[in-house]
Amino acid sequence: MTNRDLLSIAHEFGSPVYVYDASKMASQYKRLTQAFEKVAKVRINYAVKALSNLSVLKFLHSLGAGMDTVSIQEVKLGLEAGVPPSHIIYTPNGVSLEEIEKAVTLGVQINIDNLSILEQFGTLHPKIPVCIRINPHVMAGGNTNISVGHIDSKFGISIHQMPHIKRIVENTGMNINGIHMHTGSDILDVDVFLYASEILFEAAKHFNDLEFIDFGSGFKVPYRPGDVETNVEEFGEKLSKRFNTFCENYGKQLTLAFEPGKFLVSEAGKFLVKVNVVKQTTSTVFAQVDSGFNHLIRPMLYGSQHDIHNISNPDGKERFYSVVGYICETDTFANNRRIKEIREGDILAFHNAGAYCFTMSSNYNSRYRPAEVLWHQDKAHLIRKREIFEDLVRNQIKVDL
Numbered sequence: 001m002t003n004r005d006l007l008s009i010a011h012e013f014g015s016p017v018y019v020y021d022a023s024k025m026a027s028q029y030k031r032l033t034q035a036f037e038k039v040a041k042v043r044i045n046y047a048v049k050a051l052s053n054l055s056v057l058k059f060l061h062s063l064g065a066g067m068d069t070v071s072i073q074e075v076k077l078g079l080e081a082g083v084p085p086s087h088i089i090y091t092p093n094g095v096s097l098e099e100i101e102k103a104v105t106l107g108v109q110i111n112i113d114n115l116s117i118l119e120q121f122g123t124l125h126p127k128i129p130v131c132i133r134i135n136p137h138v139m140a141g142g143n144t145n146i147s148v149g150h151i152d153s154k155f156g157i158s159i160h161q162m163p164h165i166k167r168i169v170e171n172t173g174m175n176i177n178g179i180h181m182h183t184g185s186d187i188l189d190v191d192v193f194l195y196a197s198e199i200l201f202e203a204a205k206h207f208n209d210l211e212f213i214d215f216g217s218g219f220k221v222p223y224r225p226g227d228v229e230t231n232v233e234e235f236g237e238k239l240s241k242r243f244n245t246f247c248e249n250y251g252k253q254l255t256l257a258f259e260p261g262k263f264l265v266s267e268a269g270k271f272l273v274k275v276n277v278v279k280q281t282t283s284t285v286f287a288q289v290d291s292g293f294n295h296l297i298r299p300m301l302y303g304s305q306h307d308i309h310n311i312s313n314p315d316g317k318e319r320f321y322s323v324v325g326y327i328c329e330t331d332t333f334a335n336n337r338r339i340k341e342i343r344e345g346d347i348l349a350f351h352n353a354g355a356y357c358f359t360m361s362s363n364y365n366s367r368y369r370p371a372e373v374l375w376h377q378d379k380a381h382l383i384r385k386r387e388i389f390e391d392l393v394r395n396q397i398k399v400d401l
């Protein structure tokens with residue numbers, strides 16, 4: 001996707017618009033599977049919540065990916081995209097027993113993350129195979145917002161509760177076919193991941209009928225030049241070796257599973273916005289764009305640093321800007337950022353806009369959610385229309401008072 005391609009997409013479909021490059025998703029998928037090519041059975045379940053457009057799900061499934069889902073609605077999206085239920089794992093947390101039973105009727109793999117539901121489910125449905133989500137209590141990354149394996153986390157069943165898990169499994173006679181962990185979103189250090197994996201291997205030894213071990217995700221991708229990213233190749237080599245040894249000792253070839261979201265789609269995405277106003281103040285120059293945290297909230301929610309490029313003026317002189325939105329709220333995308341000279345009407349491209357961008361968008365300020373475009377084999381395919389006024393009022397009821 002060149003700057004010219006992006007500009008023509010902004011011209012054709014308007015702004016703001018999300019654009020996803022299929023070839024980047026494919027190369028990331030290939031990179032991950034190649035890193036684990038020494039393991040006989042590998043399953044990559046794409047984390048739907050990162051980017052849940054049906055055409056994206058269809059494309060990733062065509063590469064061989066299954067789906068990792070966290071709500072019954074995501075399960076339905078996966079099925080709607082044509083993914084067979086056997087390739088969908090349902091990994092919710094804190095949902096009702098009824099929702100889990102609904103997922104059972106849709107035929108997908110169930111993953112349970114608390115003892116209460118495990119006991120209730122095992123009592124009612126001892127024959128349905130279940131995966132257990134373990135919390136290994138490994139602190140990954142530095143930001144507690146995105147570390148879900150540590151001691152205070154709400155996710156998973158504590159590894160220290162293994163005796164209780166075993167008692168429930170024995171009492172109910174339920175079938176545990178998988179064991180799972182998802183330690184956090186940003187793993188910088190392969191050894192931290194491997195350390196958590198050892199805890200999962202220990203836990204796995206307690207169950208005789210496993211079919212898979214699911215290592216969740218946590219692959220870190222670069223957002224800015226110089227960012228540290230997970231060394232997937234080194235990780236693949238080390239974990240593959242360890243996994244194969246485990247399977248030998250276990251006496252059965254298990255499937256090694258992952259659930260990457262960000263790794264597969266983050267870098268494939270660009271968010272294109274138009275500069276409405278360039279505003280000089282006494283302290284800075286604001287570039288005000290036709291978007292805000294209603295369309296891209298990660299910088300405000302997590303402090304994420306998305307690279308921003310002025311694709312309308314790639315050869316311009318660099319100047320310092322604060323890039324902000326147009327909603328009535330402080331919605332700063334970037335502070336004091338060096339960007340090629342910005343003129344009103346220019347199109348800016350936010351990088352790493354594939355994961356957790358569109359899926360976190362809202363209608364705040366009664367603005368429309370943007371269009372989405374999939375770039376595939378040098379062609380732009382509209383995969384979601386921009387909203388219109390009817391979308392804002394569709395479910396509202398004007399009562400006579």
Ligand SMILES: *Cc1c(COP(=O)(O)O)cnc(C)c1O
Binds near residue numbers: 219
């Ligand atoms: C969000 C999530 C993932 C994906 O995490 P990424 O950091 O996007 O790769 C995987 N597994 C579970 C259970 C999740 O909730």
